[in-house]
Amino acid sequence: xxxxxxxxxxxxxxxxxxxxxxxxxxxxxxxxxxxxxxxxxxxxxxxxxxxxxxxxxxxxxxxxxxxxxxxxxxxxxxxxxxxxxxxxxxxxxxxxxxxxxxxxxxxxxxxxxxxxxxxxxxxxxxxxxxxxxxxxxxxxxxxxxxxxxxxxxxxxxxxxxxxxxxxxxxxxxxxxxxxxxxxxxxxxxxxxxxxxxxxxxxxxxxxxxxxxxxxxxxxxxxxxxxxxxxxxxxxxxxxxxxxxxxxxxxxxxxxxxxxxxxxxxxxxxxxxxxxxxxxxxxxxxxxxxxxxxxxxxxxxxxxxxxxxxxxxxxxxxxxxxxxxxxxxxxxxxxxxxxxxxxxxxxxxxxxxxxxxxxxxxxxxxxxxxxxxxxxxxxxxxxxxxxxxxxxxxxxxxxxxxxxxxxxxxxxxxxxxxxxxxxxxxxxxxxxxxxxxxxxxxxxxxxxxxxxxxxxxxxxxxxxxxxxxxxxxxxxxxxxxxxxxxxxxxxxxxxxxxxxxxxxxxxxxxxxxxxxxxxxxxxxxxxxxxxxxxxxxxxxxxxxxxxxxxxxxxxxxxxxxxxxxxxxxxxxxxxxxxxxxxx
Amino acid sequence: xxxxxxxxxxxxxxxxxxxxxxxxxxxxxxxxxxxxxxxxxxxxxxxxxxxxxxxxxxxxxxxxxxxxxxxxxxxxxxxxxxxxxxxxxxxxxxxxxxxxxxxxxxxxxxxxxxxxxxxxxxxxxxxxxxxxxxxxxxxxxxxxxxxxxxxxxxxxxxxxxxxxxxxxxxxxxxxxxxxxxxxxxxxxxxxxxxxxxxxxxxxxxxxxxxxxxxxxxxxxxxxxxxxxxxxxxxxxxxxxxxxxxxxxxxxxxxxxxxxxxxxxxxxxxxxxxxxxxxxxxxxxx
Numbered sequence: 001x002x003x004x005x006x007x008x009x010x011x012x013x014x015x016x017x018x019x020x021x022x023x024x025x026x027x028x029x030x031x032x033x034x035x036x037x038x039x040x041x042x043x044x045x046x047x048x049x050x051x052x053x054x055x056x057x058x059x060x061x062x063x064x065x066x067x068x069x070x071x072x073x074x075x076x077x078x079x080x081x082x083x084x085x086x087x088x089x090x091x092x093x094x095x096x097x098x099x100x101x102x103x104x105x106x107x108x109x110x111x112x113x114x115x116x117x118x119x120x121x122x123x124x125x126x127x128x129x130x131x132x133x134x135x136x137x138x139x140x141x142x143x144x145x146x147x148x149x150x151x152x153x154x155x156x157x158x159x160x161x162x163x164x165x166x167x168x169x170x171x172x173x174x175x176x177x178x179x180x181x182x183x184x185x186x187x188x189x190x191x192x193x194x195x196x197x198x199x200x201x202x203x204x205x206x207x208x209x210x211x212x213x214x215x216x217x218x219x220x221x222x223x224x225x226x227x228x229x230x231x232x233x234x235x236x237x238x239x240x241x242x243x244x245x246x247x248x249x250x251x252x253x254x255x256x257x258x259x260x261x262x263x264x265x266x267x268x269x270x271x272x273x274x275x276x277x278x279x280x281x282x283x284x285x286x287x288x289x290x291x292x293x294x295x296x297x298x299x300x301x302x303x304x305x306x307x308x309x310x311x312x313x314x315x316x317x318x319x320x321x322x323x324x325x326x327x328x329x330x331x332x333x334x335x336x337x338x339x340x341x342x343x344x345x346x347x348x349x350x351x352x353x354x355x356x357x358x359x360x361x362x363x364x365x366x367x368x369x370x371x372x373x374x375x376x377x378x379x380x381x382x383x384x385x386x387x388x389x390x391x392x393x394x395x396x397x398x399x400x401x402x403x404x405x406x407x408x409x410x411x412x413x414x415x416x417x418x419x420x421x422x423x424x425x426x427x428x429x430x431x432x433x434x435x436x437x438x439x440x441x442x443x444x445x446x447x448x449x450x451x452x453x454x455x456x457x458x459x460x461x462x463x464x465x466x467x468x469x470x471x472x473x474x475x476x477x478x479x480x481x482x483x484x485x486x487x488x489x490x491x492x493x494x495x496x497x498x499x500x501x502x503x504x505x506x507x508x509x510x511x512x513x514x515x516x517x518x519x520x521x522x523x524x525x526x527x528x529x530x531x532x533x534x535x536x537x538x539x540x541x542x543x544x545x546x547x548x549x550x551x552x553x554x555x556x557x558x559x560x561x562x563x564x565x566x567x568x569x570x571x572x573x574x575x576x577x578x579x580x581x582x
Numbered sequence: 583x584x585x586x587x588x589x590x591x592x593x594x595x596x597x598x599x600x601x602x603x604x605x606x607x608x609x610x611x612x613x614x615x616x617x618x619x620x621x622x623x624x625x626x627x628x629x630x631x632x633x634x635x636x637x638x639x640x641x642x643x644x645x646x647x648x649x650x651x652x653x654x655x656x657x658x659x660x661x662x663x664x665x666x667x668x669x670x671x672x673x674x675x676x677x678x679x680x681x682x683x684x685x686x687x688x689x690x691x692x693x694x695x696x697x698x699x700x701x702x703x704x705x706x707x708x709x710x711x712x713x714x715x716x717x718x719x720x721x722x723x724x725x726x727x728x729x730x731x732x733x734x735x736x737x738x739x740x741x742x743x744x745x746x747x748x749x750x751x752x753x754x755x756x757x758x759x760x761x762x763x764x765x766x767x768x769x770x771x772x773x774x775x776x777x778x779x780x781x782x783x784x785x786x787x788x789x790x791x792x793x794x795x796x797x798x799x800x801x802x803x804x805x806x807x808x809x810x811x812x813x814x815x816x817x818x819x820x821x822x823x824x825x826x827x828x829x830x831x832x833x834x835x836x837x838x839x840x841x842x843x844x845x846x847x848x849x850x851x852x853x854x855x856x857x858x859x860x861x862x863x864x865x866x867x
Contacts, residue, residue, distance in 0.1 A: 201866035211862060217854025220662060239862070244843040244852055246661050251687040255654040258647065262627070262658030265645055266666070267850040270658070288648050378863045386855055404592055405641065421850065422625045422643040422659070422666050430637045430644030433630070441593050442638060442646075 001144075004034060004059040006190040007068060008139060010132075011083060012075025015047040021073075021132040022053035023373075025139070026202055027153045029057045030375050032146065033196035037490070038373045039065045039566065044227070044311040050078055059195045061375075063339065064490030067570045070190040071142060073135045077101070084110070090189040094138050096131070113138065113184060120175050130172035137176030142184075145192040147177050201376050205343040205369035205487075208376075209299055210235040212347030213271055214243050215384045218297070220263035220270040222248040222256040227311050228367035229273040229301040253278035257285030260296040264289070265431065267421035269351050273299035276318045277308065283325040286360055290330030292431040293409065293417070293456070295354035295361075295389075297347070302366040304564050313564030314367035316486055317538040319546065322362050323515055329453070331359040331415075331460040334514040338489030340376050342512070343369065348384030356389035357459045358419060364514065366537070368566040369487035392418035397426045405429040405439035411451055415458030464516035472525060474507030480576050481529035483522065483555065485511040485543055487566065488535050494569035499576060506576060511543065523551040533557040533579055535572055557582075584615050588641060595639045602753035602779030602790070603632055606700055609751075609759035610669075611640055616764050619667050626669045627656035629676040632707050633700040636671050650681030653688040653697065660693050663848040664838045667767060668695040675705050678714040678734045689745040689772055693837045696766045696773045699736065700753075702781040703788045710784030720787060736776050737817040741810065741830045746771035748813065748830040752797050753779040754790050758826065765828065771836050778826070793824075800827030807831040 008025060012018050019040060026036045037056045043049035056065055068088040074080045074095040084093070089109040095101070097114035106112075115138055117131040133154075140150055151170050158166045203211075210232055213221070221236040223229065233249060240247045246263075250256045256272040263270035274282060279300050289296050300322055304315035322334055333353050337343040347363055354361040392406070396418045400406045408429040410417040417438075420427025434442040435449055443449070472481070474496055482492055489510055496506050509525050511518065526532050526547070532555040534544040541558035548554055559575040561567055589611045597603045614624065624642035628634040630649035637644025647655050656670035670688075677685050677699045688697070704722065705711040711724035715736070719728040740748040747769040751759040759777060766773035778797065780790040800807075803825070805816060813830035838844060 199867055201863055203866045207866065211859055214862065215857055215859045217857060219849040219852065219854070220658065222658070241842060242862075243857065244849070246841060246843055246849060248658075248661070250654065251683055254651060255684055255687070258651040258654035259658035259661075261647070262645070262655035263662040263849070265655070266625070266659045266662035268662040269854065270662075284648055285651070288651075292645065292647075378867075379859075381859055381863075402588070403590070403641075422663060423622055423850075425620075425622045428622055428641055428643055430626075430646055432638070432646045433648050434646065440638075440644075442635070 001189055001191045003191050003193055004057065004195060006070035006143065006192065007054060007056045007066065008071050009052060009054040009069045009083065010073040010075070011050065011052040011079030013047070014042060014045060014049045014051045016075055017129055017132050018051045018053055018075070021136050022055060024150065024153050024157060025136060026055050026373055028145070028150045029192065030200060030202045031149050031153060031198050032192070032194040033198045034059055034192065035062050036202060036373060036375045037062045037064055040371060042312050050082065052079070052083070057192060063493045064569060065566070066494065067568050071139055073139055075132065075135065092142060092188060094135050094142070111188070113142065113180065115176065115179055120179060121172070124171050124175050126168050126172050130168060133169050133172035134176035137173035138180045140173070141177040141180035142188045143191045144186065144188070146194055147174065149194070201378060202373050203340060203376060204231070204371050204373050205337065205340050205365055206231045206301070206371065207235060208340045208343035209347045209363065209365065210239070211379065212344040212384065213297070213351070214239060214245070215381050216348040216351035217269045217386055218245060218271050218351065219268040220246050220260065221272065222250050222259040223273045224250055224253045224256050224278055226275045226278045228303055228370040229275050229299060231371065232273045232299060253281035254285065257282040257298065261285060261289050261292065261294050264294045264296045265292065265421070269355070271297040271299065273301065275301050275303050276305050276321065279318070279322070279325065287326030287328060287330060288433050289360035290326070290332060291433050293358040294431070295358055297350045297354050297361050297363060299363045299365065301370045302364070304562070310564045312367070314566055315537050315562060315564065316366055317542065317562070319514065319538070319542040322364055323546070329457070331357060331456055331463070332362065332515055333357070333359065333463060334362045334364055336364045336485045336512055336514050337369065338486055338510050338512070339369070340374050341379070344379045345383060346512070352387040353463065356387055356416070357463050358389065358416060359459060364486065366487050390416055390418055392420045392424065392427055397424065400426045405441065407438040408440055409436060409438045409452065409455070411438060411455050413458070414462040415455045416462070460516055467513050467516065469518050469521045470509050470511055472507045472509050475505045476507070478505040478507040479530055479580055480504065480506045481525060481532045482506060482508040482535055483511065483525070483532055483543070483547065484508070484535045485514060488537065491567040491569045491572055492535060495572035495576065498569055499573050504576065504580060514546070517546065517550045519550040522547055523553055526551065526553045526555065531556045531579055533559050533576065535559045535567065537561050537566065584618055584621060586611055586615055588621065589614060591639050591641055593638055597632055598783050600782040601632070602702060602781070603636065603700060605753035605756050605759065606698065606777055606779065607636060607639060609756045609763055610698070612756070612760040613763035613767065614642070616760065617767055623665065624667045624669070625656070625659050626671060627652045627659060628671045629681060631673040631676045633671055633673040633676065650676050650679070651684065652676065653681060653684040656695055657688055657691065657693050660695050661838065661849070663850045664844055665848050670695060670697045672699055674699060674701040674703060674713045674715045678736055682714070686743050689740055689743040689774070691837045692744060692746055692771045692834055694770050694772070696763065696775065698763065698775045698777060700779050701736070701776050702779045702785055704781050704785040706781045706784055735817060736774070737829055738814060740774045741813050741817055745774045746832050746834050747773035747828070749774065749828045750776045750778065750826045752793055752826055753777050754794055758799065762828070769831065771834060796822060796824045797826045798823055800825045800829065
């Protein structure tokens with residue numbers, strides 16, 4: 001039996017509670033000290049359609065999904081037909097025995113575990129929705145995992161709903177467990193057992209962004225619901241009274257960003273969040289924040305476009321969009337977390353950069369990172385320390401005139417001017433979306449325009465000196481150097497593990513700061529690499545284009561995927577081998 | 583003490599000579615002095631248009647933002663620091679055209695702030711196109727054959743949408759306007775002050791005289807602003823006699839009243855130095 005290395009998958013119609021059942025499985029593994037990485041697939045509808053949740057479990061830290069499913073819970077026949085070929089040899093399908101399975105449709109070398117889900121439910125007097133739990137329990141028996149842990153997780157998850165619900169859920173799962181133990185031989189080839197220490201968090205990238213924001217003192221969050229950013233709104237709203245945050249579901253994204261600007265102008269740390277379509281609406285406000293020099297953080301969580309695109313799927317097709325959205329040049333730092341830890345720490349950093357450099361900062365994520373769960377060690381919250389930047393000193397204020405506005409946009413060497421907020425005596429000014437002088441008065445004089453553009457521009461130069469340069473991960477003198485940004489980090493790390501076993505030397509440069517772009521470092525890496533490939537989830541190779549623009553250098557190969565699905569490590573391995581041999 | 587002089591700015595208004603905006607600025611300054619609110623505790627948020635420049639010509643905190651978006655900015659200023667006195671100013675195009683969606687939702691929220699709309703029934707800064715309050719049939723650069731739509735009725739809209747103080751005034755009667763603004767600020771909740779204002783350059787129909795001949799004060803006509811249905815009836819009056827004054831006024835809990843997060847202290851005054859998320863992380867274990 002292969003222990004502690006498997007992928008468990010559940011599929012069925014939307015609205016059947018698949019995600020909830022999957023979470024019980026994931027949490028049960030996490031509570032047993034195992035590591036999890038999950039990935040959900042679902043259509044943009046509420047009832048019906050086809051949903052899946054795929055959970056990879058191992059006893060080492062894992063960074064992405066992999067090919068090959070060991071155990072498939074099929075809550076309908078469609079799941080079997082769609083996913084049977086994903087099963088590894090020796091893998092098993094748990095399904096409702098009332099489904100008629102036509103053998104001709106099936107593949108070889110897998111096992112079938114028909115279970116009379118409806119009969120079991122009736123027998124134990126549970127509701128029909130509990131079928132999932134019966135199947136879950138059956139899968140636990142098959143992989144010979146400790147049912148006690150599952151019971152604890154169910155108890156924990158439903159404690160607010162009362163004993164009756166806990167009991168019904170537990171009995172259903174146990175009935176499925178018992179059915180397998182009683183009716184099938186204990187010879188399934190894949191299993192799980194408790195190991196190591198539990199105590200890790202099980203969370204998504206969006207959860208981590210919210211935790212980072214809360215730790216960084218975010219006091220105002222405004223958003224309009226849009227997948228895959230909606231769960232940030234839900235998280236922040238659920239925590240608003242615990243952490244004294246005002247969370248506003250606004251009438252649209254235009255209002256969301258303008259509200260964040262209002263709160264940021266007034267001195268509260270403010271954030272708004274959306275996906276590409278909503279960011280289209282935010283574009284004008286994005287430039288306003290740049291012009292007013294108001295600190296805000298914008299979470300932009302990508303999904304496939306153009307237009308509505310594929311709302312519940314993943315892509316990295318908005319890299320150029322965020323770098324070019326809104327009219328005119330203004331300082332626009334863009335931070336791209338590659339995993340859940342970075343989602344936390346970079347969000348904290350985004351708030352500091354926003355206030356220090358008095359400009360809007362984008363945290364660029366995607367559905368794959370936003371919604372996939374991973375077991376993660378608790379964050380070191382001390383690593384997010386608050387830096388509120390340069391507020392006007394009492395001396396600055398005392399020196400200001402009683403008849404003019406405060407020099408809120410004072411020309412300085414690094415472009416950062418002393419900031420005042422409403423309520424500060426003698427700090428009075430009017431911020432203008434029009435070009436303005438040091439006091440915010442509207443000015444169209446050529447020399448003022450030039451000075452003010454340069455002042456704002458210098459902030460970006462100062463920031464680029466402060467940011468950490470990207471580091472090559474992996475062996476020196478590699479045959480192939482991968483350059484990538486964002487959520488491709490997970491599958492790339494897994495691919496590097498796989499390919500090392502095949503004798504290839506591959507290293508990886510992760511771009512964390514898309515703007516200001518680490519041009520020198522990237523140029524140097526391309527220069528000294530034997531072969532370079534970019535790996536990105538979009539159609540045209542936007543990161544490769546940006547690299548070309550910023551460094552004047554081409555990479556050898558663009559490995560692109562734009563079907564809405566994230567990369568699997570195996571796909572990256574194949575692509576790398578092609579480049580290596582080519 | 584706040585006085586008219588300290589509110590003055592070095593830059594002087596560059597509105598057209600004879601523009602109704604001057605009356606609005608004078609009345610607003612007069613209201614601030616009368617209310618004796620410290621300058622640094624006032625925030626004036628504007629959008630784009632001739633009205634949008636107003637915050638540059640009164641020494642309080644100001645944010646001259648983008649077209650139609652003054653209300654969301656102003657709303658969040660208030661939510662971030664509910665000790666401030668917050669105004670939004672805009673024009674009929676800014677507030678009832680491009681910003682209409684925010685107008686409706688801001689009223690629904692009843693955040694304690696005052697919204698002053700410079701309503702001249704035309705687009706001024708873009709040189710004379712139709713506005714949402716232009717009358718049917720009015721010929722403008724963008725409607726050379728006459729406006730086809732019926733105009734927006736901001737007063738009726740406000741009464742029906744949740745504004746808790748709904749008034750109209752006239753820039754040609756600074757005394758009335760100042761009193762209306764004072765009452766609007768004193769009112770706890772969202773106050774709309776729609777201000778009739780002549781555009782001397784582009785609206786040659788709805789002139790100073792046009793307004794002057796038509797307006798009459800509701801307060802002298804025995805109107806009871808507590809009566810929502812009567813207020814609605816009054817909002818329908820148009821033609822030879824047009825009412826100004828307070829149409830409707832009701833006390834309702836404000837949006838801020840419903841937020842325990844800011845009951846003790848405004849958001850901006852809450853410490854953020856070392857927020858403990860240990861318990862939050864435990865929730866995910």
